[in-house]
Amino acid sequence: xxxxxxxxxxxxxxxxxxxxxxxxxxxxxxxxxxxxxxxxxxxxxxxxxxxxxxxxxxxxxxxxxxxxxxxxxxxxxxxxxxxxxxxxxxxxxxxxxxxxxxxxxxxxxxxxxxxxxxxxxxxxxxxxxxxxxxxxxxxxxxxxxxxxxxxxxxxxxxxxxxxxxxxxxxxxxxxxxxxxxxxxxxxxxxxxxxxxxxxxxxxxxxxxxxxxxxxxxxxxxxxxxxxxxxxxxxxxxxxxxxxxxxxxxxxxxxxxxxxxxxxxxxxxxxxxxxxxxxxxxxxxxxxxxxxxxxxxxxxxxxxxxxxxxxxxxxxxxxxxxxxxxxxxxxxxxxxxxxxxxxxxxxxxxxxxxxxxxxxxxxxxxxxxxxxxxxxxxxxxxxxxxxxxxxxxxxxxxxxxxxxxxxxxxxxxxxxxxxxxxxxxxxxxxxxxxxxxxxxxxxxxxxxxxxxxxxxxxxxxxxxxxxxxxxxxxxx
Numbered sequence: 001x002x003x004x005x006x007x008x009x010x011x012x013x014x015x016x017x018x019x020x021x022x023x024x025x026x027x028x029x030x031x032x033x034x035x036x037x038x039x040x041x042x043x044x045x046x047x048x049x050x051x052x053x054x055x056x057x058x059x060x061x062x063x064x065x066x067x068x069x070x071x072x073x074x075x076x077x078x079x080x081x082x083x084x085x086x087x088x089x090x091x092x093x094x095x096x097x098x099x100x101x102x103x104x105x106x107x108x109x110x111x112x113x114x115x116x117x118x119x120x121x122x123x124x125x126x127x128x129x130x131x132x133x134x135x136x137x138x139x140x141x142x143x144x145x146x147x148x149x150x151x152x153x154x155x156x157x158x159x160x161x162x163x164x165x166x167x168x169x170x171x172x173x174x175x176x177x178x179x180x181x182x183x184x185x186x187x188x189x190x191x192x193x194x195x196x197x198x199x200x201x202x203x204x205x206x207x208x209x210x211x212x213x214x215x216x217x218x219x220x221x222x223x224x225x226x227x228x229x230x231x232x233x234x235x236x237x238x239x240x241x242x243x244x245x246x247x248x249x250x251x252x253x254x255x256x257x258x259x260x261x262x263x264x265x266x267x268x269x270x271x272x273x274x275x276x277x278x279x280x281x282x283x284x285x286x287x288x289x290x291x292x293x294x295x296x297x298x299x300x301x302x303x304x305x306x307x308x309x310x311x312x313x314x315x316x317x318x319x320x321x322x323x324x325x326x327x328x329x330x331x332x333x334x335x336x337x338x339x340x341x342x343x344x345x346x347x348x349x350x351x352x353x354x355x356x357x358x359x360x361x362x363x364x365x366x367x368x369x370x371x372x373x374x375x376x377x378x379x380x381x382x383x384x385x386x387x388x389x390x391x392x393x394x395x396x397x398x399x400x401x402x403x404x405x406x407x408x409x410x411x412x413x414x415x416x417x418x419x420x421x422x423x424x425x426x427x428x429x430x431x432x433x434x435x436x437x438x439x440x441x442x443x444x445x446x447x448x449x450x451x452x453x454x455x456x457x458x459x460x461x462x463x464x465x466x467x468x469x470x471x472x473x474x475x
Contacts, residue, residue, distance in 0.1 A: 013362055016345040017369045018122070019136055023341060024373055025119035026189075027334030028112075030319045030327050031449075033083035035112040038449045039384070041439050044096050044104035045084045051240035053086075054078075054258060056101030058239050061088045062263065064103065068092050074260040076239070081323075082445075108389035111381050114397070123394050127200065134197020141190035143344075147179055175343035178336045185333040186340075192317035199310075222310050224285055224298035230267030234290060237263065241292030242270045249294065252276065256283055266290070276301050280321055281311035342370045364412030365405050371420035372404040378427045385439075425460030428453045 028035070037043075049057070057076055065071055075089040086097045087107050094107040121129025179186075207218035216226055237260055246253060253274035262268045270288040279301060287295035300311040315321045319330030349363045376397050383391045408415040432453030 012348070013345065013366060015136070015139060016341060017366070018132075019140055020338060020341040020345075020369065021122075021373055022119060022133065022136060022193075023334055023337040024377075025115050026318075027331050027338070028115050028377070029119050030330045030334065031082075032112050032116060033080075034445050034449060035115075036083060036109040037085070037443065038435070038446050039109045039111050039381075040107075041443065041446050043085055043107075044098050046079050046086055046097075046099040047084055049078055049086045049097075049099065049101070051243040053097070053099060053101035054243055055238070055240040057086065057088045057097045058258075058260060058263075059236060060097070060101060060103055061090050061095070062236060064095070065090050065092050071263060072261075074263050076258040078255045078257065080254070080256065106389075110389045110391065110393060111384040114380065114384075114393040115377065117394075118397070123398070127204075130197045130200050132197075134194050134199075134201070137190045137192075137194030137197055141187060141194065144179075144183065144187050144190060148183065175340055175347065178340045178343075182333050182336045182340070185330075186337055189317060189333070189337070192313045195313050196317060222298075222307050223300075224287065226261065227267060227269050227289075229262060230265060231262075232266040233264060234266045234268065235264075236260075237268055237270050237288075237290040238292035239270060242272060242288040245288070245292060245294050246272055246274065246286055250274070250284075250286070253284065253286075269295070280315050281308060282314045282320065283311070361409050361412045364408040364415040367415050367417050367420065368404040368408035369401075371417065371424055372401060375420065375424045375427060376400040376404075378424070378431055381431065385435075421460060425457045428457030428460065430457075432457065 037045075054076055058074055061074055062071070069091070071090040071092065073091070075087075077083075077085075077087040077089070079086050086101075087094055088097055088103075089095075089107075096104045096107055098104045117123055120133065122132055123129070124132060203215065203218045207213050207215050211217035220226075239258055239260070243255060243258070246255065253276060255272050255274045257271075257273040259271040259273070260268060261271065268290045270290070270292065272286045272288065273283045274286060275283045281300050284301040285298040287298070289295060299307050301308070319327055345366055346363075349366060353360070353363070379400060380391075380393045380397050383396055384393060432450040436447055436450035436454075
């Protein structure tokens with residue numbers, strides 16, 4: 001019986017740890033474009049890329065891959081305000097390009113890609129990762145709803161905070177208050193995350209049932225159909241003409257990606273993803289043939305409601321709309337969700353201890369997760385800076401986490417919240433100062449991240465010092 005209860009508690013702790021991990025990494029990913037500039041501060045930056053420069057970038061990418069297996073897709077990321085950098089990507093690598101479309105150095109932002117992969121897939125194989133993350137989104141939505149139903153006074157006490165009535169009472173109030181204040185945000189985040197994660201599974205089922213397993217046909221009603229393939233050789237497509245045509249037909253559209261499907265073949269075609277200002281959709285998809293002639297839009301901006309809904313879930317989940325103000329709001333909401341998850345699990349473990357069910361080791365393991373995850377993220381950033389783009393970030397992160405949790409389980413007495421918090425705070429200060437003084441150019445977006453890291457670290461040290469002083473005084 002005791003073993004069954006311990007196993008049940010361990011599973012609950014694992015689910016809480018994964019939700020906390022998703023909340024924290026999601027907070028970081030909100031400004032992933034800014035992190036890319038932070039990680040590679042010296043890369044070439046351009047405010048705009050002309051149609052002729054875009055054409056040159058595509059031609060340069062093909063020339064660079066000469067002698068290698070044929071590329072199936074070419075991607076050109078257009079610069080914008082958050083990331084004023086143009087990137088051309090083939091099956092064999094990615095490079096920044098300058099304002100003339102010339103290669104200006106390799107794209108190598110391995111750390112933020114590692115964090116994105118951690119948030120979206122937990123570094124599992126893509127399908128399994130999406131299933132697990134989508135399931136955690138469903139679990140989070142259920143926790144939000146049941147939490148409200150279990151506390152009928154939670155809305156009435158939304159502004160009641162007994163921060164000086166002992167650690168346990170303060171923790172309960174912080175948990176409830178943060179839960180109420182962020183209720184709509186967390187519910188939207190959980191539902192859209194579940195939709196994105198489990199949507200691919202649903203489409204796989206639909207494809208097997210109705211299209212013979214053809215995923216492209218299953219997605220076609222939403223994202224549009226692809227032309228028939230023709231592998232016969234042909235000149236590369238006229239990207240510049242396609243961009244000029246889009247500018248005339250849809251002046252308000254702002255191109256974000258140019259994608260060439262099957263380049264250098266008769267079946268090649270061009271797809272331009274473009275943002276629409278004041279719309280929640282991630283963008284509209286415009287199709288062109290190999291000569292850059294207009295074929296039409298997919299309908300994500302003005303098609304069926306289901307299409308518009310599907311195209312809106314991504315921005316609603318990741319906060320990629322509304323500029324820096326919305327991004328800051330999402331990050332604050334993400335930090336609040338981290339706090340709700342951390343305090344909720346801590347209260348659950350405390351209740352187990354009061355009932356005589358043990359929990360000392362589980363509490364130590366949870367402490368190692370709460371403070372170890374952000375500390376491991378900082379450590380991987382340093383590893384990336386020291387070892388370069390080839391640093392084994394995934395292996396390093398999970399090794400650090402496994403070692404930390406194992407140490408907490410074996411020596412729970414030595415796993416102290418205060419010690420881990422101080423190490424994390426100091427690491428944030430050192431990271432911000434080191435990056436700002438050594439690597440960062442005079443770019444406000446990059447220096448702003450360094451300043452936030454320093455401020456967060458100083459606040460962590462200051463709060464810890466106040467708590468220590470208060471304890472000594474009470475003692």
